[in-house]
Amino acid sequence: MKKSPLPVQNVQRSDKNVAGKEALVKLLRWHFGHADFRGKQLEAIQAVVSGRDCFCLMPTGGGKSICYQIPALAKPGIVLVVSPLIALMENQVMALKEKGIAAEYLSSTQAAHVRNKIHEDLDSGKPSVRLLYVTPELIATKGFMLKLRKLHSRGLLNLIAIDEAHCISSWGHDFRPSYRQLSTLRDSLADVPVLALTATAAPKVQKDVIDSLSLRDPLVLKSSFNRPNIFYEVRYKDLIDNAYTDLGNLLKSCGSICAIIYCLERTTCDDLSVHLTSIGISSAAYHAGLNSKLRSAVLDDWLSSKKQVIVATVAFGMGIDKKDVRMVCHLNIPKSMESFYQESGRAGRDQLPSRSVLYYGVDDRKKMEFLLRNSENKKSQSSKKPTSDFEQIVKYCEGSGCRRKKILESFGEEFPAQKCKKTCDACKHPNQVAHSLEELMTTASRRQNSSRIFITSSNEMTNEGQYSEFWNRNEDGSNSDEEISDSDDANEAAKSLAEPKLSKKLGLDEKLVLLEQAEEKYYERNKQVKKSEKNAISEVLRESSKQRLLDELTRVLQQLASVKEIDSQKASEFLENECYRKYSKAGKSFYYSQIASTVRWLGTANRDDLMTRLSSVVSSGGEEEPIKEPLLVEHSENIEEEDDGKINTTESHVDETTQKLVVSPSRSPIKLPHVPSFSEFVNRRKMKLNTSADKSSEGFDDKKPAKIMKLQ
Ligand SMILES: Nc1ncnc2c1ncn2[C@@H]1O[C@H](COP(=O)(O)OP(=O)(O)OP(=O)(O)O)[C@@H](O)[C@H]1O
Numbered sequence: 129m130k131k132s133p134l135p136v137q138n139v140q141r142s143d144k145n146v147a148g149k150e151a152l153v154k155l156l157r158w159h160f161g162h163a164d165f166r167g168k169q170l171e172a173i174q175a176v177v178s179g180r181d182c183f184c185l186m187p188t189g190g191g192k193s194i195c196y197q198i199p200a201l202a203k204p205g206i207v208l209v210v211s212p213l214i215a216l217m218e219n220q221v222m223a224l225k226e227k228g229i230a231a232e233y234l235s236s237t238q239a240a241h242v243r244n245k246i247h248e249d250l251d252s253g254k255p256s257v258r259l260l261y262v263t264p265e266l267i268a269t270k271g272f273m274l275k276l277r278k279l280h281s282r283g284l285l286n287l288i289a290i291d292e293a294h295c296i297s298s299w300g301h302d303f304r305p306s307y308r309q310l311s312t313l314r315d316s317l318a319d320v321p322v323l324a325l326t327a328t329a330a331p332k333v334q335k336d337v338i339d340s341l342s343l344r345d346p347l348v349l350k351s352s353f354n355r356p357n358i359f360y361e362v363r364y365k366d367l368i369d370n371a372y373t374d375l376g377n378l379l380k381s382c383g384s385i386c387a388i389i390y391c392l393e394r395t396t397c398d399d400l401s402v403h404l405t406s407i408g409i410s411s412a413a414y415h416a417g418l419n420s421k422l423r424s425a426v427l428d429d430w431l432s433s434k435k436q437v438i439v440a441t442v443a444f445g446m447g448i449d450k451k452d453v454r455m456v457c458h459l460n461i462p463k464s465m466e467s468f469y470q471e472s473g474r475a476g477r478d479q480l481p482s483r484s485v486l487y488y489g490v491d492d493r494k495k496m497e498f499l500l501r502n503s504e505n506k507k508s509q510s511s512k513k514p515t516s517d518f519e520q521i522v523k524y525c526e527g528s529g530c531r532r533k534k535i536l537e538s539f540g541e542e543f544p545a546q547k548c549k550k551t552c553d554a555c556k557h558p559n560q561v562a563h564s565l566e567e568l569m570t571t572a573s574r575r576q577n578s579s580r581i582f583i584t585s586s587n588e589m590t591n592e593g594q595y596s597e598f599w600n601r602n603e604d605g606s607n608s609d610e611e612i613s614d615s616d617d618a619n620e621a622a623k624s625l626a627e628p629k630l631s632k633k634l635g636l637d638e639k640l641v642l643l644e645q646a647e648e649k650y651y652e653r654n655k656q657v658k659k660s661e662k663n664a665i666s667e668v669l670r671e672s673s674k675q676r677l678l679d680e681l682t683r684v685l686q687q688l689a690s691v692k693e694i695d696s697q698k699a700s701e702f703l704e705n706e707c708y709r710k711y712s713k714a715g716k717s718f719y720y721s722q723i724a725s726t727v728r729w730l731g732t733a734n735r736d737d738l739m740t741r742l743s744s745v746v747s748s749g750g751e752e753e754p755i756k757e758p759l760l761v762e763h764s765e766n767i768e769e770e771d772d773g774k775i776n777t778t779e780s781h782v783d784e785t786t787q788k789l790v791v792s793p794s795r796s797p798i799k800l801p802h803v804p805s806f807s808e809f810v811n812r813r814k815m816k817l818n819t820s821a822d823k824s825s826e827g828f829d830d831k832k833p834a835k836i837m838k839l840q
């Protein structure tokens with residue numbers, strides 16, 4: 129049953145010009161059912177009720193909303209709340225209405241008659257609304273500003289609250305150009321107190337917010353950003369078999385808890401949600417690729433605990449007030465410590481023990497570096513440094529020592545590790561974490577070369593419009609009247625890397641394909657690039673191919689433990705050189721195809737195959753032989769693609785006296801198992817995608833030669 133609202137009280141004490149605590153606590157208890165104020169809530173409320181500007185920094189879930197909701201009940205007039213998301217406004221207005229508090233929001237998504245009703249109320253002599261939620265875009269319109277001035281002239285504007293105020297700062301992790309226009313509020317409504325609220329802790333953002341809103345001698349309230357009820361943990365993808373399985377097991381071991389899983393890509397959200405559902409965890413995907421109806425249905429199901437786990441991109445969560453989220457997982461590394469703090473902070477808003485688990489992978493790090501570098505290059509005039517912000521979260525994952533300390537110190541807050549009291553994995557299991565990090569470093573150093581691919585590629589793609597949205601919201605978006613985007617920008621960029629839809633765990637193989645596709649797209653759009661350049665095999669591609677061969681060979685040699693004679697480093701160089709010599713003139717597509725074919729051959733090779741093909745790099749156990757020129761032994765089948773697309777089979781052997789490769793037409797049928805060429809591999813995948821119904825076509829179409837392969 130709804131409570132009847134307490135009449136609006138003028139709680140300002142005439143003697144001290146400070147609102148009385150008792151009256152404010154009474155309002156809090158009556159309307160919200162909380163026993164007392166938390167942290168700095170009371171100070172913030174008293175400041176704004178007495179007419180002073182206030183800048184309020186409180187951690188996620190700290191209770192910032194109360195700081196403007198109570199003033200709306202404590203003083204006559206309207207509290208104007210500026211909020212960045214329609215979903216967030218809806219959520220809060222609904223909750224307030226349920227408590228019997230007269231709150232409304234104005235948005236272009238509402239039916240005209242609803243909006244008209246609110247305007248009528250505002251224009252009336254005595255508006256009933258106490259809290260009016262609006263978007264920054266609406267504030268920027270002349271008509272609405274005129275309305276605000278009128279309200280103000282009638283003494284009806286009590287307070288202007290800017291929620292998620294960090295959105296005004298381009299230093300912040302969630303900059304919204306439309307927030308910039310809020311700087312005009314101070315000029316137009318000079319003596320209305322302004323309350324800026326944020327959970328963003330970076331000092332440069334704080335200063336930017338205060339300056340941009342022209343806050344006058346504001347009371348600056350800062351709470352500690354420590355979230356003692358959250359246990360922080362990092363899991364290393366490179367050291368576990370499958371992150372999906374690991375995550376599934378983790379969730380299962382926790383019982384039917386409420387959780388949020390953040391992924392970088394929409395496709396991953398979909399895939400992971402399907403996986404979790406298949407193992408009996410009720411889950412749903414949420415991202416900007418779903419239509420708004422579906423998204424609100426998913427949100428409702430999750431808020432009402434019909435669904436246990438929501439698998440989402442960063443489009444999800446700002447200001448969502450679900451108290452009992454017990455776990456927030458990041459399946460991919462976030463773009464900054466600020467983003468991580470905000471997102472992980474959605475766990476445990478009820479202050480009960482909760483958990484943050486970040487799955488860190490070297491490949492993910494490279495991908496994120498790639499995206500950030502693109503965005504940084506694109507916005508070269510801007511002074512922000514996404515990549516250096518990113519370093520903080522990389523250190524969080526890759527560094528030893530207390531995780532909590534790292535989070536807090538990145539926000540300029542001193543925190544001795546002893547205070548953590550074993551509430552992070554590094555403090556609770558220091559040896560285990562140190563061991564994992566050691567293993568990770570070994571893996572990472574092996575892969576160092578391949579990281580260059582992404583970095584180089586990102587530089588090449590600087591001008592690509594498709595990547596421009598990654599770091600911040602669209603800076604040209606200001607003309608889209610009240611168009612509040614909750615799209616997951618990172619996702620757009622990632623998506624273009626991730627198509628066609630890939631399997632759950634991206635291997636180097638797929639990544640190279642994606643890179644190749646990205647390169648191809650780039651060349652297509654830059655007609656001035658010469659054809660010859662387009663087809664050249666770059667050093668970067670060669671290095672990455674070597675690495676790819678090395679990875680596969682290492683894996684194969686681990687399986688075939690009896691093969692001790694092959695030096696994988698030399699062997700991978702040998703194999704790469706072989707492909708290069710053969711296809712350097714034909715161009716990178718053929719070269720690449722041959723590399724892929726060799727990798728697949730490695731995957732099927734047995735001891736004898738390896739010993740035969742790699743005989744030149746097999747050590748005899750005594751003195752090491754120098755690597756011979758890669759002209760020697762071919763594996764018995766040698767597929768060459770001719771201009772007409774036919775495949776000629778040749779056989780080769782080494783002439784013992786001359787040590788030269790002798791190639792002769794094949795006399796015998798192919799002996800080794802068929803190794804699909806890269807084109808066959810690609811075409812088969814296309815076929816699979818197109819005719820998924822026809823699951824029976826297992827074999828490859830041998831009549832279709834590799835020539836039809838064209839990367840795009
Ligand atoms: N004084 C209080 N006592 C108990 N609970 C409170 C108090 N103040 C707020 N809360 C509760 O804390 C939760 C978080 O509040 P709120 O949504 O205002 O946090 P926030 O600081 O705005 O977080 P975010 O940064 O995520 O938006 C809510 O469920 C709210 O009811």
Ligand SMILES: [Mg+2]
Nearest residue numbers: 192193291447
């Ligand atoms: Mg909030």
